[in-house]
Amino acid sequence: MKRIIQTSLVFAACAFVFSSGAIHAQQAKPWEKIPIPKLHEFKPHQPRRIELKNGIVLFLQEDHELPFVSGSVLIPGGARDEDAAKAGLVGLYGQAWRTSGTAKMSGDAMDDLLEAKAAHVETEGDEDSTSLSWDSLKGDTDQVFGLAMDLLFHPQFSAEKLQLAQQQVATGIVRRNDDEGEIAERESAKLVYGANSPYTRQPELATIGAVTVDDLKAWHDRTIGGKLIVSIAGDFNPAAMEAKLRTAFEGLPPAKPMPPRHDSFAGPKPGLSFIDKEDVNQSDIEIVGLGTDRHNPDVPAIAIMNEILGGGFASRLFQKVRTELGLAYSVGGGMSFAYDHPATFHVAALTKSATTVDATKAALAEIAGLNTQPFTDEELARAKENILNSFLFRYDTRDKVLAERVRLEFYGYPANYLETYKAALEKVSVADLNRVAKKYIHPDKLAVLVVGNGPEIKPGLDELKLGPVQSIDITIPMPKQPPAEQKQ
C-alpha cells in the first residue's frame, strides 16, 4: 500500500543499524529504511445474509473464539419521527420497553434472571431507529433468545416504568446546562438545523410529561411492522440458528417501508452567537455550517480534505492552533457526512477565555485557507496514507464487519460500499481537493458560537468583526408542575 517506503526498502532491508549519535540524523530518516513486508493475506469474514419473503433481513456472523452469542433487531423509525409536542418519546420508549417487561415476565424479574447468568437483553431509542439487543454465554443462548423474542413481540408497557424513565430524562434535562461542551454541541447543531428541527429539538419537561403508556404502545405497533434487520454473532450452530430465526420472523406480515422524510436543510444564518457561563475559564468555540450525506460522490475527496484540515496530529488545525500557537488542547473538525441526510460542517476549539478571539481567528483562517492555501501533493499523500493504511481497522473484527453490513442494509447502500469507497479515496487528486474546497467551503456562510465566561473574554468578541453578537438564551423551560405528577 505504501509504495514510496516499500521500494526504498528493498535495498536497505538488512542494512539498518541504529545511529546512536545525532550527527546527520536529520538527513538519515532512519524509519524509511525499515523493511515493510507484504501484509498477511486477509479477507474480512462476511456474515451470511438471508432475506425473508416478507422483506426482513437476517445476518449470521459465526465467531467461535469465545463462548458467547449476541444478537440484535434493528427497527426503522426514531426520535426524528416522533411528534414534536412529545419530544423525548423515543428515548422514554427505549428505556420503558425493557424495564416494563412482558405479560409473562416483568422487567424486574427479567433483570434477576439475566444478571444471574451474566446475560443482557436491552432496548434503545435512537435518532432514526430503535433496537433490541441481547447477549449471553453460549449455554444460555436459547433461553435468552426466547426472552428477547417475548419482549419484541409481547411487550407490556407499564405506567410505573414510564414514570421512572421520565424521571431519568427529566434529570438529564435540568442538568443539560451544567457542562460547557454539552451546551456548545447542542446549540451549535441548532444553529445549523434550526432549533425546532427533528434533528435538534430537545425533550423538555413539558414534552416528556405529555407522553403516556398508550403513546409507547402506539409507537411500538407502528414501528414493529417495518423492515427489521436481525443480526446474530458468536459461537452458534448456523443451521440451528437459521431455523430458529426463520421460525421467529418468517411468519410476520410483509414489512412496511418507512415513509420517506422531506426535511429541509437551509444551513445556519452566518454570524456570531454567544452563551455566557460564569463557572468556566475556557471558551468552547464552534464554527458550523451544513455538511453532506454519503450519497454525494464528492465524499471521498471531502474525507481527504477533512483529514488535511482537522484529521490528525499533522492536520492544519492541529499544527497551527495546538502545536504552533499552543492555544488549545482540543481542536479539530471537518465536514461530516451522514448516511441519509446532510450532517454538519463543524470545527471546534477549546481555549482559555483570554485567547478566545485569537483561537477563533486562527481556526477561521485555516478554514478559509482551504480555498486560499493550495493543497500540496505532500498533503494529499499524507492524508491518503493516514486513511488508507489504517482502513483495515474498519473491518479487523467480525463484529465490526457485521455492524457495517447492518448499517449499509439499514440505509440502503450496497454491501461492497467500503471497497468502492476505498477505491475512490485512492483516486482523489489535488485537483479534486481544490474543486471540493471551492464547492463546499464558504466561510461567509458559517456561523460561530462561543460558550464561555463573558467577563473574562478580553479582547471581546466584537474584535472578530463578525457582526453584532447574538446572545442565545438557554434557560430551561419549567412547567408549572413537576412532570411526574402530570402524566396519565
Added chain:
Amino acid sequence: MQKKVSPWFWKGFLALTLMAMAVVVTQAQDLKSFEQRITTKVLPNGLTLLICERPEAPVFSYTTFVDAGDVNDPSGESGLAHMFEHLAFKGTSEIGTKDYADEKVALDKVEAANNAYEAEYLKAVGRDEKKLAVLEQNFKEAQAEAHKYVVPNQFTDVAERNGAEGVNAETGLDDTRYFWSMPENRLELWAWLESSRLVDTVPREFYKERNVVIEERRMRTDSSPIGRLLEQFVATAYVAHNYGRSSIGWPSEVSQITATEAMDFHKKYYVGANIVVAVVGDVKAADAMPMLEKYFGRVPAGPKPEEMTTVEPKQFAEKTVTIREQTQPLYVEGYHRPDYRDPDDAVYDAIADIMSNGRVSRLYRSLVRDQQIAAESAGFSPYPGDKYPGLFVFYAYPLPEHTPAEMRDAIHKEIEKLKAADVTDEELQMYKTRTRADLLRGLADNQGLANSLAEYQTRYGDWRELFLQLDKVDKVTKADIRRVANQVFVPSNRTSAWIETAAPTATAGQAATAGKDGGAQ
C-alpha cells in the same frame, strides 16, 4: 496525551466483574490457551517484553506500561509525569528535527532563558517588572529560534501515515500508558518508533506544550463541575499521600514545570526495570522477539526507582466539602481502603458489584427504582488509584427537587444493611458469574488485552494473575463482605463532598461583547 478521565467507571479488567457453571471453557483451559500463545522475556536492561499471538486479523495493538505516574511527581511539580508524556510525542534526535546538533544548542538556550525568567518571576521581594519583561522577551525569542529546527509532529505523522490507529497515551496517578494499533507489517517500524521515544526523548517545543496541558486542565477540571468537585474531594480525603494532589497539576505548579525537570523525571523513571511492553495480535513471537529485543534493549538499565515512603495515616475525623454553585446537585463520599495487594481486594469488588452493577443492584433498586430520589447511584473502588491505598467511593445524582443530604442518608442506609446482614447467596453467585464472563468478554480485543496483560505483568509480576484472580473471586464469602463493610464503612473513615445549587448571580452576561447589545432571543 490525556489524563485518565475521572472514572465513574472502573478501569479495565481490574474491576470487571464474573461465573459459572454455564461457562463451557474452564478457567484452566483459558489459562492454558494463553500459556501457549504468550511469550515473555525480561531483557538484560530489566525491561519486560510480552507477546500474545492472536492472528484473527493482520493487525496488532501494543501498550507500553511505565510504572510511574503523577503520584511520583516531586513536591512543587504536580503534573510532571503527564507533562513528560506529552513530550514523548515530540520526537527524538532523529525524528522531528531538521538538524539536531544545532537544535540542541538552541534548546539549551531556551532552558537558560526560562531559568532566568523564572528566577526573577519568583522573587518574593524586589521583583523588577521591567527586567521581567525583557527576560520574557528573551525567552520567547529563544523559543522562536529553537522552533526553526522543528519538523512539527513528525513522530506521530510517521505513525499515522503507516496506519497507526488510536494513537494516544494516558497518564494516571499510578502509571503512564502509551498505545496504538497498526497493520502487522509495521511491527518493526513501530518497535523503532516506540523504543526511540523511550530512549531518546528531546524536550522539543516543551513550553508551548505546557500551555496545551494547561488548556487540558481548564477543560477537565476548572470548567467542569464534576472535575472541580473531584479535585476538592480527593484533596480533602488525603492529608499526606500524593493521591490527594491534583493529578493534572495545581495551576501554579504545572505552569512552572521546566524541560529540565521533565527530563530528570524521564531519567529516573523510564528505565528498563520500570517498563513492560505488551504486543497482542498477528505477531509470531519466535520471529518478532529477537527483533524487539534489539530495539528495546536500548532502554537504559538504571535501578528500579525506590518505592514511596509516605503512607496515608489512618483517618480519625469525618470530613465534608460543600461546593455551592450554579450547577445541579451531586453527592460523593469515600472511605479509605487498602491497596490492590490486600487479601480482601476481591471483597471490595464484590461489594461494588452487589451495590452497583445493573438494575439488580442494591443502590439502583433502592434509590432509583423504589424511593425514586436519584437518577443514578453506584459505588466503586479504588479511586483515585489502585497501586496505593485508595478510596471506596459512593455517589448519587439526585432527581430534580431532591438534595445531596437525601442521597447521603439513602446510601448510608444501604451501607448499614450490608453491615447488619449477609448478602444473599444469589447476590454473591451473581458477582462471581459476572466477573468471570466479563473477563472472558474482554479477551477478544487486542488493545484491551495488551493493556491488561501489561498491567498485570507490572502489578503482580505475572500476567497469569489476570486469570488466577478468579480463584480469589471464587473464595469471597458472605462473611467477608460483612466483615469488610463493618471495618471500612465507618463515619471516622469517611470524606463526603457535594454540590449544592446556588441561586444565579447577576453577572454581566454581555461583557464578552464589549458593550454590544446581544438581545436575548
